[in-house]
Structures are given as structure tokens and as C-alpha cells.
Amino acid sequence: MGERTKFVLDENEIPEQWYNIQADLPEPLAASLNPVTKKPLTPQDLAPLFPMELIKQEVSTERWIDIPDEVREIYKLWRPTTLFRAQRLEKALDTPAKIFYKYEGSSPPGSHKPNTAVAQAYYNKKEGIKRITTETGAGQWGSALAFAGACFGLEVKVYMVAVSYKQKPYRRIMMETWGARCVPSPSKDTRVGRDVLAKDPECPGSLGLAISEAVEDAVSREDTHYSLGSVLNHVLLHQTVIGLETKKLMEKADVYPDIIVGCVGGGSNFAGLFLPFVKDKIDGTKPDLRIISVESAAAPKMTKGPFVYDYGDTAKLTPIIKMYTLGHDFIPAPIHAGGLRYHGMSPIVSHLYNLGYIEAKATNQVATFEAGVTFARAEGIISAPETNHCIRVAIDEALKCRESGESKTILIGHSGHGLVDMAAYEKYLSGQLEDYEYPEEKIKESLGKLPEI
């Protein structure tokens, strides 16, 4: 048998602490602002929505934060996850590059999302909360929170964007199988939902609207909190288990990445991978490390948006945060990578990009599926449409190595499998998949509505 293609850790090597990049940032993050007063956000502002432990994590500058035993116990269901060397892909590309991927698709819902869903469910349960609300687009996040709710006996209510609710029943049924309630948004269950339905009974919904419904529901009940699947600092914190495991595994493999690539929607899966590595770039140990975030050309906040203060949702209910954004009323094209359609970017990823520690690329969806099919035929794993974005860029970098003869080490953040997204593959395979580029003039228009600070 040839070189090792698989690197694993023992279950007692699941990290015992999350890594908090806020301890090592060269400059602190800009403060987030209250959406009404526009003054710096206080813990009290967030208390109706989140348990106090998560509010503390959001602003903590402690470098290491303990992972509760109860959370590690659930993590064991699929963690530590495997680091693969993609040797068959390397051969298929005839490249001297070494390609690795850390695979998060082995979790029960099939993605990295449970890394934070389980932690959030745990802290809510611990603080006496009985019920959590959230929104979901294509359903990856909603299904992860439904799974986490089942682990801790919490009621979960998911507001799913109506058009996805109808088009993508599988993720909804997954949520229901885990015992969650999932309704199409706009729904009759909230004031904001009823108002919209009164004007337009056929309204297809949007993520912004679904957030508004979930938040309204949460603040209207004492026993209920709200949960968010990306963007916030505590979400990225929980995802660092990915990078901490990867770092340990790459040490075992006796390699260090030259290039790290990951797809970005709100930024949490990719940040979870690169944050423990970017530390080495910040402290000067690895000045040449390249960290490339890959977004959809249909939602090009990093490559085409400005770094400004904006709302996290359409209805202006969430805090105002400093980020790369396309404007809070941005309406994405119907790309299959539902997880990459968000208008903004997490403050931490935005900040590090602004400081020059990471790069950003945008790719179009046809090219990403081409890469995904190449990957599936070589490595066996059918990847989520989101993941195909960074596989595309990894393949491009590996092909550059074929030209140059360099043997670079490329690390892919593989966020999940695509078995619930086969309809998108069918469109690609039958030549019906379209590309979408968000027009520059629309960005300008949308950015005219930024909050005045």
C-alpha cells in the first residue's frame, strides 16, 4: 500500500477547548451596534435572544474556551473527523501538488453545522431554555439545529424560506424526523409573517424575512431563544474544532499547508478551519501561508462589496455589524449553493480580509460543479454545492502546480456531502445549469441603503 491517504485521531483527541482568535488579532474587531440606538451593543441587548454563556463568548478575548463534556460527548458521534490525502485526485490532475481535505460530511446531518448547533443547544438547555427558533434557507442549518435539539431534548422551530420549503422537501423531513417543527416562511405564526401574507399570499420568502420571524417568535416567549448558524463570533469559535484537529493531523502527516481554501457563505466553516492556522501568519511564523476564501459569483460580497457597517437582515432587527456586504436587501440569484447566498460576511473573516491575512475569490456555479464531478469520480465523495466552490479553486491551484512543477500542499475545507442536493447535479449533468453574476449596478443601488452611522 502506498503513501497514507487517511489521517485520523482517537476520540480522546477531540479538542478540549475552542480557539478564540480574538486573543490574537493584531487589531480588535470593530464594535457591533444596536440596530435602534446605533450605540455599541451591550450584553443586555442580546439577552432576549441568546444564553449568557454565548453572549460572553461573543466578546471574549480569552484565547482558549473550554468545550463542555456534554458537547464533546455528542461530538463523538462523528468527531474527530478524517483528514484525507486526495491522491487519486492528484493523479487524475497529473499534478505534483499534494491535496488534502478535512471532511465534515460524516456528521448525521452531513455538514459542519452541528459543531455549533450542538454547543448552542447545550448552553440554552443549561440556562433553562425549553425551545429554540431559527431560520433556514436550503435547510442545512435547520436540520443541524433539529439534530442538536434532539440530542438535548429541546423543542426546535424552524422558519424555512417558503420557496425552499416547497422545492427541497428532504431537509424539512430530516428536521421533522429529529422532532423539530418546520414551517414555510412567511408563516401565519408571527405578526411579520401575517403582514407579508396579507399583502402577498404567494410570497416566496427570503432569509431576511425568515430571520425576522424567528427573532419575533423568540423574543415573544420567555422559554424561547434564537439561534444563528454562522456570522457571529461564537459560531466561528465553535467551528475551530475543525482547524484544531486538522493542525494536529497535518503534524502527524508531517506537512504544513501552503494554501488553505474554503467556501464562504457567512464564513463559519472556513473560519473554523483556517483560524488556528492564521495565527501562525499573524505571529510571523508562516508568512507565506495563503488562505483563500471562495464565494459565489452570484453573491460576491468579499470580491465586490465594501467593508462597512450594515444590518444582518432585511428587516433591520439584528445588530449592525462591520463587514463586507452587498447590502441588507440583496436578493441572491437561485444558485444551488444555498449556503453561499448570504449578503454579508462574518466580522472576523471580514476583519482578517481587510487586514490582508486572507484572499478572496469568486467562482461561477457551472465551473464548481465541473470540479465537483471530477472530485467525485476521483475521490468517491459527492460534495455539497457549496463545497464544490473551494474544490474548484483547489483544482485550479493544483493545475498551476502542474505548469510550474511546484509541489505545493493544498488544504481543502470540505464542509459536507451533497447527497441531499442531487437535483443540482442533475441540472449540471444535463447541461441545464446556469451561471449568475451579480451586476455591479445592483450592488451600487443596494449599498445606497446602508445604515447611517
Added chain:
Amino acid sequence: MGERTKFVLDENEIPEQWYNIQADLPEPLAASLNPVTKKPLTPQDLAPLFPMELIKQEVSTERWIDIPDEVREIYKLWRPTTLFRAQRLEKALDTPAKIFYKYEGSSPPGSHKPNTAVAQAYYNKKEGIKRITTETGAGQWGSALAFAGACFGLEVKVYMVAVSYKQKPYRRIMMETWGARCVPSPSKDTRVGRDVLAKDPECPGSLGLAISEAVEDAVSREDTHYSLGSVLNHVLLHQTVIGLETKKLMEKADVYPDIIVGCVGGGSNFAGLFLPFVKDKIDGTKPDLRIISVESAAAPKMTKGPFVYDYGDTAKLTPIIKMYTLGHDFIPAPIHAGGLRYHGMSPIVSHLYNLGYIEAKATNQVATFEAGVTFARAEGIISAPETNHCIRVAIDEALKCRESGESKTILIGHSGHGLVDMAAYEKYLSGQLEDYEYPEEKIKESLGKLPEI
């Protein structure tokens, strides 16, 4: 952290040999017969269909058969698989029983099927074959062979039962993503398919018919062989990696099962688990070990059929084998556990059942989904409809332990996840799922058509 809930092996502990039960059977298997001459089958009879190495394995009485390095290399993508202790399920059931499950859902197609698909593709490739044909019902097997074909650069053509082809597009798209061609059966690509379509252009197809098409295709081309996903001795042989790993892992966990349960269609996944254990019962080391096969009440060959010679397919093209059968023109009810609809049972499982080494139970589908939902909410994993059958029986045995106070060790053969079967869960959750029991009178009628030997 509490007791261990997860037991894993290192990649160098993937078995180096398959275990061949034919070396340890108390009585040899009955000979299979040529379907035309009705004389004992010769290697020459099988040569148009299978590579010589597999034909040798089919009749070998060597106890250990080496697993080629190239096959182990692919196995590494998901093997060794994890043995879980289902502690949260035990708590949910309030049982003193210890429940373990060996999880095969982590393979790229999501089931145990690639254990043999990869081996079969390898031997065909090695003997110069360029193309493999097969049939598939719901698509688990077809997708596994498509994956294996991609691993070795073989063309794969899958004849998929037409009604499933239309109703279950996801598995077909998986096959196409891995580069296989998948057509609805009956198809225009074979004589037998064209004949059927001429009489009935809307024919929904059947597994028997799809086998006939795949066999006709294979024998008509020099560069093509045929591949079967269950029933045959060499298929069960390849699946013993499951049981060999489990045995090693249970030793590490310092337990030995009192009860092993697995679902059975053709019998390969369950045999793969129990064959390395049944050895201990045959040699008298573990006389009290209970091994329970769980079939669907809609296809009750073990619990209601006789142990007789019958054809493997409707069209009488396959060898005549001695097995528990409902008759080769048995037409199953449309249960969601597509993998359990076969009319017969592998000769090895049939033989061991006839000799009294294993037990058989049949369960109805509503009760199996109830068990599957309990399992999903406790353990996180949404199981395939087939797997839910043995989870039902495991839960029943665990509940008996609650009554009796016994702390039995129950081992479940978990054959795969159900993420591509969510439509079935929706039917269960919405109360629309029906039970089907195959009527006794139909069995009698169908058994009237057994071959005369």
C-alpha cells in the same frame, strides 16, 4: 466523560483477508444448478458473466482469502467503520441492555454495498474487462457499483427498475455523477426489454426483468461482465470485513454479543456481520449466541417460504439455487425498504438457518419506521428503511431486558443512512405509511412454479 460510546480501528487494521465460512460449515452447501441442463454448475457456465477469480471464490473452501492491496486502498476511504455504543438509545428505552451498532453508512454511497462492489470492479478490471452491467431496484446497489467503477475506470451500465427510475431520481443522479449510465428497465437496449415494451410500453419493470436485461447485455459483449450485489457466496465473502472489524472492536470493548440482529434482502450485509461470529457457535465456543435475521413481512421468505431449489430471477436466466424462497415470480408490495424485496435468500444464510444456527423474524414497515425515528432522535443517525427493520427487533429485545432486568449485549448491523430515503419518513410522519403482509395463498400459488429437479 462517561463510558466509551465509540470504538475505532486504525487504517492498518482493515482486515487483510476475507473470512470464508465455507471452510467451517458443518455440512457443505448444496450445489447450484445450471438453469438449462439442471446439472451442477461448472466454472465454464459462469465464465461469460464473472471474472475467474470471483468464480473461484464462489466455490472456494479456503478459510481466508487475501484482500488485494488495491481494494484495501479504496476501502480506506471509509473503512475501518465505527462501532458505536448506543448509550442515548439505551437511556431513552430505560433498558439495562447494552446496545451496539456497526455503522456502514459512512461509505460514499452511504451503505455496505461498496464492500463488494469495489472488490468486484477490481477483479473485472484485472482480467481486462472494460465494462460491467448490473440491475438495481431502489438504487443502493447501482450507486455502489457506479462508485466502484469510477475508482477503477470501468464503464458501468445500470438497468434500474422503471418505476424506481421515475420515483427515485436521486440514486440515479448519484450513479451518473460517478460516470455510470443508468437506464429504466425495461429498456430498448436489449432484446428482452424491447419484447416487453412492444407488449406494454408503460411496463413498470421488476428486478427479475432488470436482471435479465443486464445479463443479456453482458453475455452479448466480449468486453463486458455482469455483477450482482447480494446472494452469491463471493458477495457475502467480501462483506465479512464488517464482521471481522466488529469482532476486533468488541474485543477492545471487552464484550461479546448475546444477540446479533441484521436486516436481510439477499442476506449479504447481515452475513458480512455475523459470519465471523457464527463460527464460534458452530465450533461450540458460544452455544448461546442468538443471531436474528430480520426480513420484511411483505417479503417473508425465511419465515414463510420453504427451503427448496429455485431460480434467482423471473426470466430463469440465473443458476438454480437451494434457498428459502417465495417463488421466482414473486411480486413484492411497494414497501420503502427496496433492498428487502427480493424473493429468495442467499444459499449460505439459507443453509445456516436450515441448520438452526440463526433465527428469522419478519416485521411490518410502520413499526420499523417508528423504531427508526426513536433511533434518530436518540442516536442522531437517520437510518435506511432496510436498517430500521433490525433496529425494530433490537429495540424489542432491549425492552424485554427492561422487563427481565437482564443486561444483554445486543449488536445491530447498521447497513446505511437514510438521507436519500426521506420521502418514506415523510409518509410515516404524516401517518400515510401502510403495512403489507404477503398473503399465504399467494405464496402457495407462486411456489407451484418451482423448477422440477
